[in-house]
Amino acid sequence: MRMQQTQLKEPARIPSDPIQRAWIALGRVSQAIREDVELALKNARLPDITWYTVLWELERAAKPTRPKDLAIPLFILPYQLSRLVDRMEEEGLVKRIACPEDKRGHLLEPTPEGYEMRKRMWTVYAPAMDEAMKRIGDAEALQLAQLLNRLGGIDYPVPPKA
Amino acid sequence: MRMQQTQLKEPARIPSDPIQRAWIALGRVSQAIREDVELALKNARLPDITWYTVLWELERAAKPTRPKDLAIPLFILPYQLSRLVDRMEEEGLVKRIACPEDKRGHLLEPTPEGYEMRKRMWTVYAPAMDEAMKRIGDAEALQLAQLLNRLGGIDYPVPPKA
DNA sequence: GAGGCGTTGTTGCGAATGCAACAAACTCAG
């Protein structure tokens, strides 16, 4: 007698043509846009976007924050953050302060120079972003954001940048 | 007397909220999706997506191709491609052959192992891409591709992957 | 409070990266 077996392995699906087109466009365009903005920052002798994001996340938190609580929203690995903070600390933009309730970790806080640097970066970052995205209007941008967030399984609205 | 001066510097625009949301979603989602697929390849002990793309581009060209003609569609810098080919050649996936009409360059061609490797990678790449993109349907994917291509200023249809 | 286990963060090391300098070949005006 034949029984319906529990399907252990799905059939290996091949992406449809529209999916492939979306995949390719996503790769190419996100890279191009990102490079445009990074170049603008580099030309202004300013640090990487990552630095901005760290500073901004710390500023949003509005209180000293532990690395582990930053790594998640930043989408980066612990060891990446560790060395990132090393370099930012060397440049005097953040400082590690002792963490009272967990002696292995510490709390991260921007220095005054850190706050100022983020603001200075924004004066370059913002126009560069605007320029890089100028080919689409607000309505399209919103639609794009919604499609992307659905694709990424994000169903809460992501807070804007600054 | 006041004259209308030629506007040398545009007013530094701040991205609208929808633009910022699209920007953020683009960064986050493209990274997440890409990592999913790269992980699948890594778990299968297969090379990087970049390798796939080089092999695929060479296969599409259907004839030995010069590095400079590859670097553009691949969106990578000459020196990146140079070392990439070094490594692929070491692994026996492509070979550099002398270029008759320009002695400083050479022509790139996949080896038989190269063709086979691309095919093998596709058996992992394709399902991984499909899985990573499963949250959207074909109609949405098409819409997404169109929006992205408009954003990137690409107005020719990008050929699908394989 | 000792021992096992998960968490948090860092680091040594080999590989990869970006940048600027470079070599070699092509082009073309004079």
Added chain:
DNA sequence: CTGAGTTTGTTGCATTCGCAACAACGCCTC
């Protein structure tokens, strides 16, 4: 032909990266 200028591709070097190993602490059970 000669020499200036461009194109094509590579490489030395310092920086950065990924991975796996590691130290240090917290937590929980006995």
